[in-house]
Amino acid sequence: MADETSETRNNARLAILELANMISVPMSLNAIVRLNVPDTLWQSGSNIPLSASEILARVQSTGDAENLQRILRMLTSYDVFTEHVINGSERKYSLTEVGKTLVTDQEGLSYAPYVLQHHQDALMRSWPLVHEAVIDPTVEPFVKANGGESAYGYYGENHEMNELMQKAMSGVSVPFMKAILDGYDGFDGVSRLVDVGGSAGDCLRMILQKHPHVKEGINFDLPEVVAKAPVISGVKHVGGDMFKGIPVADAIFMKVRRFLFSNLNDV
Ligand SMILES: C[S@@+](CC[C@H](N)C(=O)[O-])C[C@H]1O[C@@H](n2cnc3c(N)ncnc32)[C@H](O)[C@@H]1O
Incomplete structure (x- = not known):
């Protein structure tokens, strides 16, 4: 030394x-x-x-x-x-x-809800337990810190957090999707498309607008999440658990972020 x-x-x-x-x-x-x-x-x-x-x-x-x-x-x-x-x-x-x-745009979106969503009490309680993911990896730190509740189960049951999560996802995904849709041609020939973990359905809404040949969009997410999703022309919201099964379609779209310790890492 x-x-x-x-x-x-x-x-x-x-x-x-x-x-x-x-x-x-x-x-x-x-x-x-x-x-x-x-x-x-x-x-x-x-x-x-x-x-x-x-x-x-x-x-x-x-x-x-x-x-x-x-x-x-x-x-x-x-x-x-x-x-x-x-x-x-x-x-x-x-x-x-x-x-x-972080500035709210004309569509009412920004990255500000993403900041708040990541600092909500339930997540903040989990961080001091990260070391326990090493000692006992069978239960995620979030679940340990929140009385056995999984993150998405928690959002689903908590109206305010569910809304914040959807707003955060919209704020992040809309600009991202604009960039993707400018150059991506992978939706050619697709008429029925399922978005797995589609949250409020923003990605599907934008895909259908850009590619009118996609006639049917299925926004598949947890039942509590789709229950709060807005009505979108051409999009059907379907609730379920992707680990058990997903609706049949010509193509599957999936946009999720991998987290440090979450069941989405198994996707
Ligand atoms: C990081 S968000 C991504 C949302 C959206 N795809 C986007 O990019 O804006 C992950 C989504 O996966 C959903 N999700 C988590 N576990 C799920 C499961 N077991 N089955 C279906 N959806 C799930 C969540 O409710 C959430 O909406």
């Missing part, structure tokens, strides 16, 4: 302190979403730099501008905001390209 007082050792100590405190980054992101800072800065596209007290005055009648500034500065170092120093002292903030992903 290098000498205790060497630059290498000191840098290593700083690096481990930073790693141990990384939680302050997503939690600061969570705070600015909850305070509606991105939409406030965007101001219908102007993105004019505002100081912490100017932002605070727009989002909340009272509060601590000093603390808001701390959060803004922290996220500036992670490229969410740009800091503008006015007359050598006053600090103002505008959104970077990263920060703009």
Whole structure:
């Protein structure tokens, strides 16, 4: 090991302190979403730099501008905001390209619900149990932390979380699907398409709009999820468990993210 007082050792100590405190980054992101800072800065596209007290005055009648500034500065170092120093002292903030992903668009979508969805209490309770996935991998940390309930079962039973999950998925998937549909021709010759784990049905809606020869879309998801899905022309919502069976179609579409420890890793 290098000498205790060497630059290498000191840098290593700083690096481990930073790693141990990384939680302050997503939690600061969570705070600015909850305070509606991105939409406030965007101001219908102007993105004019505002100081912490100017932002605070727009989002909340009272509060601590000093603390808001701390959060803004922290996220500036992670490229969410740009800091503008006015007359050598006053600090103002505008959104970077990263920060703009949190602004609500004309369709009412953004990545902000994704931030909130990932920081909901039920998930936050699971993180300190990650080591138990090594000791006893038979039960996922989420299930252990939430009284035996699986993540998707939990969302299904909790109306607010189900809605947040669907909003988060729409915010992430709509821009992604626009990019996919611009260049992908894999739907040629498909007339009946099933989207497995289709959530609110956004992907199918966009596929059917772009490819009118796909006459029938089946949005297959858990019963609690499809029960809350909106009516979409040409799309039938079907509830079920993909591990037990899925509706028959010409082609299967599936867009899911693999998580650290989740049953979707078995798909
Ligand atoms: C990460 S989301 C993806 C949603 C959508 N495909 C998208 O990209 O926007 C995963 C989806 O899989 C669904 N799901 C999870 N387990 C399932 C199961 N056993 N059977 C059917 N759907 C399931 C969830 O309810 C959720 O809507």
